[in-house]
Amino acid sequence: xxxxxxxxxxxxxxxxxxxxxxxxxxxxxxxxxxxxxxxxxxxxxxxxxxxxxxxxxxxxxxxxxxxxxxxxxxxxxxxxxxxxxxxxxxxxxxxxxxxxxxxxxxxxxxxxxxxxxxxxxxxxxxxxxxxxxxxxxxxxxxxxxxxxxxxxxxxxxxxxxxxxxxxxxxxxxxxxxxxxxxxxxxxxxxxxxxxxxxxxxxxxxxxxxxxxxxxxxxxxxxxxxxxxxxxxxxxxxxxxxxxxxxxxxxxxxxxxxxxxxxxxxxxxxxxxxxxxxxxxxxxxxxxxxxxxxxxxxxxxxxxxxxxxxxxxxxxxxxxxxxxxxxxxxxxxxxxxxxxxxxxxxxxxxxxxxxxxxxxxxxxxxxxxxxxxxxxxxxxxxxxxxxxxxxxxxxxxx
Numbered sequence: 001x002x003x004x005x006x007x008x009x010x011x012x013x014x015x016x017x018x019x020x021x022x023x024x025x026x027x028x029x030x031x032x033x034x035x036x037x038x039x040x041x042x043x044x045x046x047x048x049x050x051x052x053x054x055x056x057x058x059x060x061x062x063x064x065x066x067x068x069x070x071x072x073x074x075x076x077x078x079x080x081x082x083x084x085x086x087x088x089x090x091x092x093x094x095x096x097x098x099x100x101x102x103x104x105x106x107x108x109x110x111x112x113x114x115x116x117x118x119x120x121x122x123x124x125x126x127x128x129x130x131x132x133x134x135x136x137x138x139x140x141x142x143x144x145x146x147x148x149x150x151x152x153x154x155x156x157x158x159x160x161x162x163x164x165x166x167x168x169x170x171x172x173x174x175x176x177x178x179x180x181x182x183x184x185x186x187x188x189x190x191x192x193x194x195x196x197x198x199x200x201x202x203x204x205x206x207x208x209x210x211x212x213x214x215x216x217x218x219x220x221x222x223x224x225x226x227x228x229x230x231x232x233x234x235x236x237x238x239x240x241x242x243x244x245x246x247x248x249x250x251x252x253x254x255x256x257x258x259x260x261x262x263x264x265x266x267x268x269x270x271x272x273x274x275x276x277x278x279x280x281x282x283x284x285x286x287x288x289x290x291x292x293x294x295x296x297x298x299x300x301x302x303x304x305x306x307x308x309x310x311x312x313x314x315x316x317x318x319x320x321x322x323x324x325x326x327x328x329x330x331x332x333x334x335x336x337x338x339x340x341x342x343x344x345x346x347x348x349x350x351x352x353x354x355x356x357x358x359x360x361x362x363x364x365x366x367x368x369x370x371x372x373x374x375x376x377x378x379x380x381x382x383x384x385x386x387x388x389x390x391x392x393x394x395x396x397x
Contacts, residue, residue: 001017001018001031001061002014002015002061002062002064003015003031003035003045003063003066004049004065004066004082004085004088005039005067005068005077006065006066006067006101007071008101011081012071012077013077013078013079014082015038015039015066016078017061018034023058023059024057024058025126025374026057026374027123028064028122028123028124029121029122029123029124032121032122038072038076039072039076039077040072041068041071041073042068042069042119043066043067043068043069044067044104045064045065045066045104045122045125046064046065046066046100046101046104047064047065047370047371048063048064049064049065049088050063051373057373057374065099067101067102067104089101092368094366095368096127096130096145096147097145098125099368104132106178107132107178107180108120110143110173110178110180110182111134111141111180111182114172114173114182115134115136115138115172116136117135117136120132120134120135120143121135126371127147127363127367127368127371127374128150129145129146129298130144131143131144132144139187141172141182141184141185142169142181142182142185143180143181144182144298145179145180146179146298147366147367148366149362149363149366151220151278151297151298151300151301152181152219152298153183153298154171154174154180154181155174155181155219156218156220156275156300157169157181159213159218159275160213160275160294162213163208164208166291167205167206167293167294168295168297169183169185169186169293170184171184183295186288186293186295187286188287188288188291190283190284190285190286191283192282194285194320198285199320199324202292202294203309203327203331204331206277206294206308207305207328209275210275210276211332212335213275215273215274218302220300220301220302221301221362222302222303223276223301223303223307223355223358223359224302224304225263225266225267225303225355226263228259228263228351228354228358229256231354231358232256232354232383233256235357236256240357240361240383243377244380248380248383251387251391252384252386252387255387255395258395259354262347262350263347265343265346265347266306266343266344268340268343269306269340269344270336271304271306271341271344272336273304274302274303275301275302276301276302276303276307277294277299277300277308278297278298278300278301278308278311279299279311281312281314281315282312299359304344304348304351305332306345306348309328310348310352311352313325325345329342346393347393349392349393350390350393350395353383353386353389354382354383354386356378356385357378357380357386358379363375364376364378
């Protein structure tokens with residue numbers, strides 16, 4: 001890891017290269033911890049300046065722009081002028097607000113003003129969000145900022161909690177204009193390896209909310225299956241189409257012809273478009289042994305609810321997938337007795353990949369060039385995965 005350090009927008013030097021304890025570029029808690037020991041002052045990571053493209057969003061050589069709260073201790077940095085600095089500090093219209101000078105500090109000050117907390121700790125930052133842990137006497141809180149093309153966690157959670165007050169964290173504050181959320185810490189552990197009662201509990205409760213939530217009240221992105229044919233045309237006509245091999249391109253074009261039939265089969269399940277969590281894997285569930293809840297709502301969108309069970313199927317071990325599917329199907333049939341949820345599963349194995357391609361392209365269309373490395377190539381890879389899923393499902397000859 002390397003850091004180009006500024007006080008405000010004034011360059012003060014480059015930190016010696018160091019190793020961070022987490023290889024993921026966006027997870028920067030250890031980066032700031034090491035820099036604060038070196039510099040003797042608090043720091044925030046503003047953004048990624050450069051990263052090796054040989055690795056996928058982790059490992060390799062990474063350079064950050066880091067803002068120090070004050071001048072660092074003497075001799076901590078190499079003060080030699082850096083030829084990249086003018087470009088680093090140059091404004092960009094797609095830069096995230098928290099990647100701007102003083103951006104993370106504004107988020108932290110807002111959050112601390114609500115909970116009267118101690119010293120904040122930045123945990124994550126990248127083109128989709130900035131996450132800051134806030135200590136407090138009440139058990140702590142999390143301040144989060146999200147991009148304009150994502151959802152605002154607190155807004156989604158406020159609506160979810162109308163239908164199940166224990167299914168998402170408590171909202172302590174929200175600033176919709178700045179897209180800031182302040183959420184109470186959810187005690188317990190992340191459920192990366194959930195037991196069967198946890199799977200059954202979370203899935204059935206989420207379906208109950210999805211069946212009832214008033215989607216017209218929400219300001220969230222739309223990823224409707226009916227919009228996919230036009231979106232696929234746009235992807236193939238642009239950079240994504242040029243990234244595909246001739247063979248891949250042929251297969252995706254055949255898939256395009258089959259897509260209306262897949263959408264028709266999906267809609268024949270009788271399930272409504274509703275709020276989709278968007279990243280419904282058990283690592284985004286928390287449990288304290290008594291209550292289980294869902295976190296990380298920034299990927300939420302208006303779409304088909306089978307996308308969430310597909311995401312969960314991709315994560316669970318084989319012995320738990322059948323339980324998740326049976327729980328999900330039974331829950332929807334309780335809510336909508338005339339529905340046939342299982343009919344949605346096979347077409348969603350393909351459609352979920354097309355939704356992913358659309359989502360990744362939306363990221364790329366709305367982030368500044370230095371951050372594109374996080375998602376470069378993802379839309380094309382998702383289209384390849386969609387055509388492969390269609391072959392497995394028998395949707396393509």
